[in-house]
Amino acid sequence: MEPDMSMETGSMIRIAVLPIGGPIPHQRVREYVSMLSRHTRIDLSSISSFYSEHQKSPFTHQPWESGSLRFKYMVGGAPPSPWEDFQAHRKILAVIGLCHCPASPNLDLVIDQFASVSRGYGSAVAKRLFAFSPSDEQLEEGREKENSIILFPPSDQQAQELHMLTMIQDLAATLLMEFEKWVLRAESTGTILKTPLDSQSNLSSEEVIKAKKRRLARAQKTIGDYCLLAGSPVDANAHFVTAIDLARLTGDVFWHAGALEGSVCALLVDRMDERDSLLEEEVKYRYYTVIQLYKRSYLQDNAQRRFVVKEVVELLMNASDGAKSLIDANDCLILYVEIARLFGALGYQRKAAFFSRQVAQLYLKQDNTSAAISAMQVLSLTSKAYHVQSRGTNRKQHGSLHEPGSNNAESGKIHPQSIISLFESQWSTLQMVVLREILMSSVRAGDPLAAWSAAARLLRSFYPLITPAGQSGLASSLANSADRLPSGTRCADPVLPFIRLHSFRIHPSQMEIIKRDPAKKDWWTDSAPSGPFIYTPFSKGGTTDSNKQELTWIVGEPVQVLVELANPCAFELMVESIYLCIHSGNFDAFPVSVNLPPNTAKVILLSGIPTKIGPVTIPGCIVHCFGVITEHLFRDVDNLLLGAAQGLVLSDPFRCCGSVKLKNVTVPTISVVPPLPLLVSYVVGGDGTTILYEGEIRDIRIRLTNAGTVPIEQAHISLSGKNQNSVMSIAHETLNSALPLKPGAEVILTVIIKAWKLSLADPDHDPSKSTSGIMRGVSKEGSNPFLVIHYAGPMSNTDDLNSSEASVSPGRRLVVPLHICVVQGLRFVKARLLSMEIPARIGETPPQPVSLNDNSSEEITVFSRIDSLVKIDPYRGSWELRLLELELSNPTDVVFDVNVSIQLDISMNDNNLAAVDHDTAEFGCPKTRIDHDCSARVLIPLEHFKLPILDNSLFAKNLNLLANDALISKSPSSTERNSKAELAASISNLVSKIKVRWQSGRNSSGELNIKDAVQAALQMSVMDILLPDPLTFVFRLMNRRSRTDNIDDASKVNGDAIKVMYRSSISAHEMIDLEVLIRNNTRELIRMSLSLTCRDVAGDNCIDGNNATVLWAGILTEISLEIPPLEELAHPFSLYFLVPGEYTLLAAAVIDDPNDVLRARARTDSADDPIFCRGSPFRISVTGTA
Secondary structure (H helix, E strand, C coil): CCCCCCCCHHHEEEEEEEEECCCCCHHHHHHHHHHHHCCCEEEHHHHCCCCCCCCCCCCCCCCCCCCEEEEEEEECCCCCCCCCCCCHHHCEEEEEEEEEHHHCCCHHHHHHHHHHHHCCCCCCCEEEEEEECCCHHHHHHHHCCCCCCEEECCCCHHHHHHHHHHHHHHHHHHHHHHHHHHHHHHHHHCCCCCCCCCCCCCCCHHHHHHHHHHHHHHHHHHHHHHHHHCCCHHHHHHHHHHHHHHHHHHCCHHHHHHHHHHHHHHHHHHCCCCCCHHHHHHHHHHHHHHHHHHHHHHHHHHHHHHHHHHHHHHHHHHHHHHHHHCCCHHHHHHHHHHHHHHHHHHCCHHHHHHHHHHHHHHHHCCCCHHHHHHHHHHHHHHCCCCCCCCHHHCHHHHHHHHCCCCCHHHHCCCCHHHHHHHCCHHHHHHHHHHHHHHHHHHHHHCCHHHHHHHHHHHHHHHHHHCCHHHHHHHHHHHHHHHHCCCCCCEECCCCCCEEEEEEEECCHHHHCEECCCCCCCCCCCCCCCCCCCCCCCCCCCCCCCCCCCEEEEECCCCEEEEEEEEECCCCCEEEEEEEEECCCCCEEEECEEEEECCCEEEEEEEEEEECCCEEECCCEEEEEECCEEEEEEHHHHHHHHHHHHCCCCCCCHHHHCCCCCCCCCCCCEEEEECCCCCEEEEECCCCCCEEEECCEEEEEEEEEEECCCCCECEEEEEEEECCHHHEEEECHHHHHHHCCECCCCEEEEEEEEECCCCCCCCCCCCHHHCCCCCCCCECCCCCCEEEEEEEECCCEECCCCCCCCCEECCEEEEEEECCEEEECCCEEEEEEEEEEEECEECECCCCCEEEEECCCCCEEEEECCCCCCCCCCCCCCEEEEEEEEEEEEECCCCCEEEEEEEEEECCECCCCCCECCCCEEEEECCCEEECCCEEEEEEEECHHHCCCCECHHHHCCCCCCCCHHHHCCCCCCHHHHHHHHHHHHHHHHHHHCEEEEEEECCCEEEECCCHHHHHHHHCCCHHHHHCCCCEEEEEEECCCCCHHHHHHHHHCCCCCCCCCCCCCCEECCCEEEEEEEEEECECCCEEEEEEEEEECCCCCECCCCCCCCEEEECCCCCEEEEECCCCEEEEEEEEEECCCEEEEEEEEEEEECCCHHHHHHHCCCCCCCCEEEECCCEEEEEECCC
16 A cells, blocks of 8 residues: 555556756755646646547546546655556656756756656656756757757746746647557457566466456456546446456456446546535445455465465475485485475475475584584574574564664563564473574584574573573583674674663753743743652642653763663672663763672662763663673563463563562663753751750751852752741842852851741650650651752853754752751740739829821820830839739750840821831840759730720721620621731730840740730730720829929829939828829710729728718719810819828729720620729828828
């Protein structure tokens, strides 16, 4: 079957197109051929001017108006087909020569060359020589040779194409007239037509008569073929019908099928424009009949052949029996030679091999070298029939492995049918006899290489059937033959050891190769690392074709391959050298020597260095053993092992040596890329694990060195793995400033890491790490973060030897694990919220105010926050002072110094109550030392976190946020969820300002993670901590001067200029002038009823009752006041103490008509409930006598 065949091919005229003369440029050849290819269909109506009818045309139904001739141009020609008589369209019926005149100045030589070349196409009936771009002299010369050459003068494209069309039409007319002549001649005289299926020997009289009858049918079939080529399908169909009838009568089945196939083509050509379902069914039916006829003709021919062959075999066997009666050995030798030759010609290879062995035995009986050589040659011919032939005699089977384009994956495929044909265990004894005969004849013939090859095949294939002494004898034969061979001799037949591919040892740097996308800035994204792994921890999820494995090697970087060697024989095997066999020429392999004891297997490491870019194939290994170099193919051993598993071979050499069974290792597709940079990491101070306490902050310095041969031009650092938040900072700028990092250069990268908090699942009791024997927790393996560095060299690399085009070189990835072992250090036990009351002392001046200015120029006075964190100011006091108590424990064997600090905002804005310029100040308490096996408690006052203003914006989104039922709503709305998120953010902001830092020794320091515990402790009371009271009260002593002056002076107090002065005590029996300052902390007017009272040390009221010990002047109860927003109001009064002692002043107020903000702050929803505000207690010390 030829390529590009179809059911309409029978109507196409084949024309050979040949370049003639000097070399024609490729562009010109394509141009000339394209001009021809435009004219594949020539209408019959267009050639009428070139056609002349010399006698009546045999094509009586020629469609001159609608018919056409079809051309098929065979550029470069085509060899003659043996089926030309059977199908006329297979003939080359015309020859066209193409000549480029500038390359062929002598036209006579061109004409002679064309005539010589066209004589090779005996079936051609028309010949044309086209010469393009002739010179003026050639044009003059061409006029005299118009019948031999056709010149195409230089002109435009349109004129050239018109000239070509005219010449093709003339050629079509010539072909049509020649077809008419051939048909008329065939009808009148007849012709002899044969196919390769016809017998080429002399025919008997009966066969001659049968051939004459068949000639008529074959002639009609051939005439139909020419009618098709002439564009007359109706005439062709008539002749095909006649040929079918005649072929059916004469039993010419093959030509019957050919005629029926031609009728299908005629039907399609005749109804070219009338395709329908009925036509398709008719074509399918006819072609089914054609196929059945072809099958029947094949069976008939085979039956005839088998009958003849059977007769010949009987004659040859009778002749072999007669050889026993021959006296002369030479006559017997000649008879056996002829019998073997005839059996081989008939396809009886085993019978031919048997008689060839008889010939060899007759030669071996002669005691001379020539006879031994002849015996060796004869036995070598029989080795293929016994499947013991040398691999060198069948290069075709193994040649594909040596081609650079062969696929490694295909080389690993094993076909069971081929294995069955290679190994037949029932022949083992006979095969051993044949190999022994070859070995003996080679030794006697003095051919050491043939003797070595025979001994190698015998030992390798049949070692289980050979005794240990016999194995040693074959090893001696191998050594003796090698002594007679020159050093470095190669043999196609391997001997020992058996070698199979074990695995590829992949260096981590070879797996971390990343495809580079130059169009993206982050070129490493959406790329998985290379290597023979389906999944890697750093690759993105997705489907992967597990059958397609790829491996990338880098020029100049060593690679390693593991192979397993087996010596199943009883002698020690010395392998002088073994190395990887790579035929692509871009790899330097390193040889190694191996010593294998008897019946042992060993896995060895073979290495090498890629030298050039391109694909790499590893078909096997090159072994220098027994003095000869041989090639061991992995595929042969794989076939052997599969044959052993199926019982087709004697044994498995690896299992005999005690080796475990391995899965079939598929050789991946290996490609070599240009040199890449190689980044090597080293932790300064050692690569061991760094032990850190929880919360400890440590600087880890990593030295990065470029160990490659090209510079690093791009680098990017990212984090991966667990506990990534523990990495506080990475010196990205240090790495970027060192780029490009040249080969051999290094840079030190500083990574600041904070030891993470051990979870409940992490601690493992490890008493060995504590001298005190206390169980301490350590972090689990696999919890460390990783530094992932993607880096790459120059964008493009050009290999001058292989390619002139630049290609984008890949990048690499370096994963640097931060080996951190976190152990339990200073342990946080619990946190709880405490509340206590501290009374204040009355002074002449209130605490120092702070002025906050906004765009509206309002002045807001709040108490200064820059106070001691632990020491409470006795002159301020606090009502329900809230303290955060942290309990810390030290289970280690070292001492910790603990420092608690709070970050406070300095300047604030009254709109959002946040820092304007975000300046903060940090205030801390003295350090607390905690010895080992001891605990300590630290108190943190939370009054410093009070907001200066109680604003309705705090309750705008959800006024019921402070209510407990709102916080635990079963189906919260989006507004409630947003409010809860803001609440959580406020808590986080509060907790983030509290820092508990520790230090142990000189270099160990860190921060205790108290976030979760503090959040849990403050969750329910955070609003009480953050929100101020609507009203605040301060008592103050009036100056000894007039009250008016005192009030004026108090209104002009500046916190930065006036120094606060307090009196230590008050005398009894003296009228004391006091005033209470009430401040409105909201943005709304507050109306209230104020009440003042004084209590003694027993808590009793000292003003009212019969036993009053304090006299007073002014109004102390039910004082109606209105306080503007964010302003203060002073109410004066006087007290006269009768009895010295300790007294306490209290102020309280009931707010009239409270708004929603005040109700939300008081946590009440009822409009009838009163809103009650009480100030902090103020203490007065009265001295004197009663």
